[in-house]
Amino acid sequence: MTQPVATGAVERLGTFQLAGEADGLALVFSQPLSFWGGIDAETGDIMDHSHPGLGENVAGKILVMPSGRGSSSSSSVLAEAIRRGTAPAGILLQRPDPILAVGAIVAEFLYGISMPLVVCEIAGIVSGNRIAIGIGADGGAIVGRVRENR
Numbered sequence: 001m002t003q004p005v006a007t008g009a010v011e012r013l014g015t016f017q018l019a020g021e022a023d024g025l026a027l028v029f030s031q032p033l034s035f036w037g038g039i040d041a042e043t044g045d046i047m048d049h050s051h052p053g054l055g056e057n058v059a060g061k062i063l064v065m066p067s068g069r070g071s072s073s074s075s076s077v078l079a080e081a082i083r084r085g086t087a088p089a090g091i092l093l094q095r096p097d098p099i100l101a102v103g104a105i106v107a108e109f110l111y112g113i114s115m116p117l118v119v120c121e122i123a124g125i126v127s128g129n130r131i132a133i134g135i136g137a138d139g140g141a142i143v144g145r146v147r148e149n150r
Contacts, residue, residue, distance in 0.1 A: 011142070011143070011144035011145065012120050012121050012142075012143050012144070013120065013136070013140055013141065013142060013143075014092070014118040014119055014120025014121075014140065014141035014142075014143055015096075015118065015119045015120070015140060015141060016116065016117065016118055016119075016135075016139075016140070016141050017093075017096060017097070017100070017101040017104070017117040017118070017119060018101060018104040018105055018108065018114070018115065018116060018117040019114075019116060019135060019139070019141075020090070020114040020115060020116035020133070020135075021116065021132075021133055021134055021135060022062065022089040022090035022115070022116050022132070022133045023062070023089065023090075023130065023131065023132040023133065023146060024060050024061050024062045024088070024089040024090070024130070024131065025060075025061055025062065025127075025128055025129070025130055025131070026061065026062045026064050026125050026126065026127055026128065026129045026130075026131045027053070027056060027058060027061040027062065027063050027064065027088070027127055028064040028065070028122070028125055028126060028127045029051070029052065029053050029063075029064070029065040030052075030065075030066070031051060031052060031065070031066070031069075032065055032066055032067045032068055032069035032070075033046065033048065033051055033053065033063075033065055033068065033069060034048065034068065034069040034070030034071060034074055035068070035073075035074035035075075035077040035078045035081070035100070035103070036070055036071040036073040036074045036076075036077050037070075037071070038051060038069075038070075038074075039058060039077060039078075039081060040086075041077050041080040041081040041084060041086060042084065042086065043057065043059075043086055044057045044058045044059030044060075044081060044086035044087065044088075045057050045058075046058065058081075058086075058087065058088045059081075059085070059086045059087065059088070060088070060089050061088050061089060062088060062089055062090045062091070062092060062131040062133070063088035063090070063091045063092070064091075064092045064122050064125050064131075065091075065092075065093060065094075065122070066093065066094040066095060066122070067093055067094060067095040067096075067097050068093070068097035068099055068100040071099075072099055074099050074100060074103065075099050075100065075102040075103035075106065076103065076106075077103070078100055078103030078104060078107070079103045079104075079106045079107040079110070079111075082103070082104065082107035082111065082113050082115050083107060083110075083111050083113065087107075087115055088115065089115065090115060090116040090117070090118065090131075090133045091104075091115070091116075091117050091118070092118050092119075092120055092122055092125070092131075092133075092143060093117070093118070093119050093120075093122070094119070094120075094121070094122050095119065096119050097117075100117060101117055104116075104117045116133045116141070118133055118141040118143060120141065120143055129145050130145065130146040131143065131144070131145060131146065132144055132145075132146045
C-alpha cells in the first residue's frame with residue numbers, strides 16, 4: 001500500500017464509514033452523484049446527463065464529492081460495481097452518506113471486496129492528483145497526496 005505523504009494542504013484526517021486502504025487518481029466533483037441512474041455498473045461510466053462528470057469513468061479512481069445523491073437503490077448499484085471491479089477504489093465525502101455506506105458494507109460482506117468510504121474535508125483536492133487512503137494508528141482515516149517518485 002502506498003502511504004500518504006505530507007505535501008501541504010491535501011493531507012487530512014477523516015472518519016471511515018467503511019475502513020480500508022486505497023490509492024488512485026482523484027476524480028473531484030462539486031456536485032453530488034447518484035449511483036442509481038448516474039453510474040453504469042458494467043463500465044464505471046457516469047451516465048447522468050445532468051451531471052458535469054458525464055462520460056467520465058470512476059473505476060479505480062478516488063471519487064471525491066460533497067455527498068451521494070438520491071435513491072436508496074444507489075447502494076445496490078455501488079455494490080454491483082464493486083463486485084465487477086468498475087467502482088471507485090475509494091470515495092471521499094464531505095458529509096456522511098448512509099446509502100453509499102450500505103452499498104460498500106454489503107459488497108464487503110457478500111464479495112469480500114473492500115472499498116474505503118471516508119468523510120473528510122475535501123477542499124483542495126484536485127482531479128488528477130494521486131491520492132492514498134490509509135488507516136492511522138488510532139483506526140481513523142489518513143488521506144493524502146502521494147508523492148511521485150522521479
